[in-house]
Amino acid sequence: MxxxxxxxxxxxxxxxxxxxxxxxxxxxxxxxxxxxxxxxxxxxxxxxSKAPAFSLRKEGDASVFLVGFPSVGKSTLLNALTNAKSEVGDYDFTTLKPVPGMLEYKGAKIQIVDVPGLIEGASKGKGRGREVLSFIRNADLIVIVVDVFTLHNIDIIKRELYEAGIRLNQKPxxxxxxxxxxxxxxxxxxxxxxxxxxxxxxxxxxxxxxxxxxxxxxxxxxxxxxxxxxGNRVYIPSITVVNKIDLYQPELPEDVIPISAERGINLDRLKEEIYRKLDFIRIYLKPPGGKPDFDEPLIMRRGCTVADVCKKLHRGMLESFRYAKVWGKSVKYQGQRVGLDHVLEDEDILTIYA
Known part of the structure; x- marks a missing residue:
């Protein structure tokens, strides 16, 4: 056998x-x-496998992947949320490779990616499913997209993601x-x-x-x-949206967001939920001997460390790092001296000495 x-x-x-x-x-x-x-x-x-893996340079403060079956309006949604120009068609598999765009919201730059369509059996390799699912594992947030006529696909998509080792809305x-x-x-x-x-x-x-x-x-x-x-599972937050509610309005669970990408219905609610689910925090940078920059905070994810900030600012900063000082909720006293592994909180003020 x-x-x-x-x-x-x-x-x-x-x-x-x-x-x-x-x-x-x-x-x-x-x-x-x-x-x-x-x-x-x-x-x-x-x-x-001889098929080339999908790849994409991650940009911005976080990457959000639009995941769903073909022809549910993912490309239209990407264009509506960002400045992207993803091809839109009324036939399956219009999107053959990941297409990115950038959403700027509340000071955060959020990369939105239109992912090639999944089909049932993707986790077993159908429709280049393994390559697509492997790519999806890199997301910071997954937005599952179906339309009002294919609500049953929500469970199918979640099952395919689960079989690929992707755990939605769970902690390790x-x-x-x-x-x-x-x-x-x-x-x-x-x-x-x-x-x-x-x-x-x-x-x-x-x-x-x-x-x-x-x-x-x-x-x-x-x-x-x-x-x-x-030990090879990934744990990613997710949102489920139902597109094309301008054509038909079914009863939906409270945790599902009904939208119309084409008509712009409920897109502000979706943007707010994306921002909330990404669990951003704001870090105010203060140069040594200077004043904090409260106008342009550094946008980071909750749970980030001083090392994460250094990586985001400049690759060489980790090598030249000496110590940092923090004012805010994450320290016992203001101006506390900390190391690279110190976990920051929302609205902390940070000075890095390198």
């Missing part, structure tokens, strides 16, 4: 097996093996796995766990981890445990 047949067999067995406490151990082992085989298959395919599992040369598997948890320890051990061993110290800080599901072990 080859690897593809084995993957199909495991998927069928998982579907047929009811999940309960008695079957948790068995399903855990099956899912762990399935994840490992899928990763091995993907590595084999990457070696054999709070799990630390420290591999050791001997001593078996030692599990320490700071919260009560729903999973049996024997199941966790079996899943680790299925992924060839036989000696490790495992620290768990959340009540894991099987899937979250496997994600933590695999």
């Amino acid at each position: 080859d690897i593809i047949q084995e993957i199909k067999r495991l998927e069928e067995e998982i579907k047929k097996t009811p999940y309960n406490k008695a079957t948790e151990h068995h399903i855990g082992r099956l899912k762990a093996k399935l994840a490992r085989l899928k990763e091995e298959l993907e590595k084999q395919r990457q070696k054999k 599992p709070e799990v630390v796995i420290k591999k050791r040369e001997r001593g078996g598997i030692k599990i320490t948890s700071t919260v009560p766990l729903s999973l049996d320890e024997s199941t966790i051990v079996e899943v680790l061993k299925e992924n060839r981890i036989h000696n490790a110290e495992v620290i768990i800080r959340e009540d894991l599901t099987l899937d979250r445990l496997i994600d933590a072990i695999m």
Whole structure:
């Protein structure tokens, strides 16, 4: 039995097996093996693939990717949000390569990218799906775009992204796995766990981890445990929009934004949500001995460090960095001296000494 047949067999067995406490151990082992085989298959395919990977130079303060099936209006939306000139057509696969544009909003420069259309089965390679999905992993924010006539595609797109290791609106599992040369598997948890320890051990061993110290800080599901072990997942915030509401207005969940890219309906709401989801903070730069520049703050993402600011300002600044001083909410006292790993907060004032 080859690897593809084995993957199909495991998927069928998982579907047929009811999940309960008695079957948790068995399903855990099956899912762990399935994840490992899928990763091995993907590595084999990457070696054999001759198709050139999509590439794009990231610009601005963040990159937002428009993801959806062909002919749902992604190109029209890109043109409406930015200064781009993406080709618009009423036929499938108008966009054959990533097309960028720049949205300037509240002082932030946000790169919006029209991504080539996905189709069902993209994660298995249909329609250059692997190349497209690999490219999407670079996004800072994903905007899923469907139209009023294809609402069912929302679940399909999310499933294709999930199969490609893209986790939407999730944080990475709070799990630390420290591999050791001997001593078996030692599990320490700071919260009560729903999973049996024997199941966790079996899943680790299925992924060839036989000696490790495992620290768990959340009540894991099987899937979250496997994600933590695999270590190749990306965690990206997302927004879902439904286009062409000028043609038909279906009932939609509250977290979905109805728009008309062609008529400009609700685009201001979408821009605001993009800005909010990107979780920007403003850093005011102060030259040594000078005054802070409150007119043009540096736009950064929440959780950024002094090192991230140095990289954004100039590549050579990291090499010549001596120390920095910070005034604001991130320090214990104003003008505190900090290093590269100091995490900044919104409206901090920063002076870099290089």
